[in-house]
Amino acid sequence: MKYKVKNKQKISKYCFVCGTDNKESLHTKFYELENGELMSVSTPTPTHQSYPDRVHGGVISSVLDEIIGRAIMIEEPDAWGVTVELNIKYKKPVPIDKPIKCIARTTRNTRLLFEGTGEIILEDGSIAATGHAKYYKMSLEKLAKETGADDTLMMDDLSQAPEEVEY
Numbered sequence: 001m002k003y004k005v006k007n008k009q010k011i012s013k014y015c016f017v018c019g020t021d022n023k024e025s026l027h028t029k030f031y032e033l034e035n036g037e038l039m040s041v042s043t044p045t046p047t048h049q050s051y052p053d054r055v056h057g058g059v060i061s062s063v064l065d066e067i068i069g070r071a072i073m074i075e076e077p078d079a080w081g082v083t084v085e086l087n088i089k090y091k092k093p094v095p096i097d098k099p100i101k102c103i104a105r106t107t108r109n110t111r112l113l114f115e116g117t118g119e120i121i122l123e124d125g126s127i128a129a130t131g132h133a134k135y136y137k138m139s140l141e142k143l144a145k146e147t148g149a150d151d152t153l154m155m156d157d158l159s160q161a162p163e164e165v166e167y
């Protein structure tokens with residue numbers, strides 16, 4: 001199915017998943033869709049390899065962790081959190097140097113915690129990995145205070161977003 005992109009999410013400067021100025025980053029972009037889900041697009045490079053031509057499982061879990069955590073911002077733009085639980089199922093190898101899509105949504109949202117699910121989708125439309133994660137809510141202000149982060153934590157994504165995506 002095709003879905004319109006409603007919004008591009010902000011990205012960070014040094015994050016491993018989305019950092020613009022981190023050479024080892026996956027430079028992932030995040031698009032909020034008309035159906036209420038969040039899509040990310042990343043292209044893993046040989047830096048992200050485990051066995052030859054296969055993306056490292058830890059990298060796959062990083063992408064799922066980030067996108068599932070970000071899905072909350074669709075319904076609650078100021079909600080941020082830290083991961084307290086993450087469960088990943090690896091179903092198919094993810095190749096290097098090919099774009100991968102990931103889709104996620106929030107499945108539970110309380111005052112203290114939120115949780116969600118996500119999938120990594122390969123070019124042929126098959127699901128390579130699934131994830132379920134839980135986050136402890138923490139305001140951006142508290143996160144910035146605890147980590148010493150400044151305004152490089154949330155920057156506008158200046159790249160061109162697609163008008164619609166398909167999966």
Ligand SMILES: CCCCCCCC(=O)SCCNC(=O)CCNC(=O)[C@H](O)C(C)(C)COP(=O)(O)OP(=O)(O)OC[C@H]1O[C@@H](n2cnc3c(N)ncnc32)[C@H](O)[C@@H]1OP(=O)(O)O
Pocket residue numbers: 065066067068069070079080081082083084085112113134136
């Ligand atoms: C949002 C954008 C996407 C971001 C994606 C990437 C995010 C990350 O990578 S974050 C990095 C990895 N995660 C972390 O660093 C988190 C490390 N953990 C911590 O800092 C602490 O454990 C922290 C802050 C979550 C909780 O600390 P603290 O408040 O001392 O713990 P504690 O008092 O035990 O728990 C507070 C409440 O949370 C609940 N809670 C904590 N962990 C869990 C859990 N795993 N499941 C359910 N509830 C939990 C407790 O039940 C407690 O609730 P209540 O007060 O009602 O009893």
